[in-house]
Amino acid sequence: MATKKLDVGAILAAADAGGFAVPAFNYSDIWDFLAIVEAAEELDAPIFISSNQQVVTDIGIELTGAFGAAAIKKARIPLLHHLDHSNKVEICRAAVDNHYPSVMIDASARPLAENIAAVKEVVAYAHPRGVFVEGEVGRIQGMGVEGMYTGTDFLARVEDVEKFVAESGVDSLAAGIGTAHGFYKGKPEIHFDLLEKINKAVKVPLVLHGGTGIPEEDVRRAIKGGINKMNVGTIIHCTYMNALRAELNARGENPYTLDVMKKVRPLVTNVVKQWIKVCMADGKAKGLV
Numbered sequence: 286m287a288t289k290k291l292d293v294g295a296i297l298a299a300a301d302a303g304g305f306a307v308p309a310f311n312y313s314d315i316w317d318f319l320a321i322v323e324a325a326e327e328l329d330a331p332i333f334i335s336s337n338q339q340v341v342t343d344i345g346i347e348l349t350g351a352f353g354a355a356a357i358k359k360a361r362i363p364l365l366h367h368l369d370h371s372n373k374v375e376i377c378r379a380a381v382d383n384h385y386p387s388v389m390i391d392a393s394a395r396p397l398a399e400n401i402a403a404v405k406e407v408v409a410y411a412h413p414r415g416v417f418v419e420g421e422v423g424r425i426q427g428m429g430v431e432g433m434y435t436g437t438d439f440l441a442r443v444e445d446v447e448k449f450v451a452e453s454g455v456d457s458l459a460a461g462i463g464t465a466h467g468f469y470k471g472k473p474e475i476h477f478d479l480l481e482k483i484n485k486a487v488k489v490p491l492v493l494h495g496g497t498g499i500p501e502e503d504v505r506r507a508i509k510g511g512i513n514k515m516n517v518g519t520i521i522h523c524t525y526m527n528a529l530r531a532e533l534n535a536r537g538e539n540p541y542t543l544d545v546m547k548k549v550r551p552l553v554t555n556v557v558k559q560w561i562k563v564c565m566a567d568g569k570a571k572g573l574v
């Protein structure tokens with residue numbers, strides 16, 4: 286399938302220069318995928334739309350890749366279909382082969398040398414095919430579907446970050462600075478001082494994971510501190526499933542899928558629109574497609 290060429294690096298550079306972050310929303314099926322795209326088009330925002338490893342495994346990467354490519358072609362905004370948190374090099378390769386313009390290899394659970402080696406392998410396959418590669422150093426805490434880690438050694442070390450970026454060829458970096466997947470217990474403790482050091486140490490765009498539950502003022506502060514991509518998952522999944530339950534309860538026996546989805550989709554779209562505004566990405570698609 287012919288795909289529209291998207292320069293992910295240039296879009297993240299535009300975010301950096303323009304003082305906003307490109308939000309990245311995790312979808313699980315075609316209905317939340319469509320709800321997310323609708324929000325981005327209504328607000329004229331560039332976005333990443335991300336499938337986690339379970340999504341591509343359960344649906345099949347040929348299918349997610351094909352509908353991603355079709356959606357990219359049709360979209361009026363830069364729609365960056367992204368493979369999120371894959372710990373397997375072969376799944377990253379499959380995403381590259383299935384029209385994803387952007388992939389994340391997450392080997393952060395492995396020692397630094399192995400992490401670098403995994404990223405290098407993905408970069409060697411992705412770059413000649415024009416695909417952007419995100420990697421991770423340190424750990425994202427929490428218990429979410431996009432990742433789980435409850436250890437205490439989660440902060441990225443600046444010297445590791447420098448070595449990782451210099452040796453792996455990675456295009457963007459997610460660093461452990463205190464954010465977590467899933468819902469936070471209490472207020473997130475983001476290490477802004479570490480973010481500042483990392484931003485000074487490396488030139489690649491920085492990614493913040495664990496968006497759900499981060500207060501707006503902290504997101505804005507992180508963007509000022511160098512964050513160019515902001516990942517949001519849990520609130521999408523929960524809004525979708527809770528809206529679905531409420532709609533099914535309201536309808537009683539024998540509901541029809543498409544009638545139910547007509548009611549559910551706008552609720553997901555609304556949450557996505559709020560996050561686009563928090564990231565200040567609304568109205569920023571101009572000139573990027």
Ligand code: 13P
Nearest residue numbers: 467494495497516518519
């Ligand atoms: P949340 O689920 O906490 O929003 O994080 C999503 C994420 O970081 C996906 O990589």
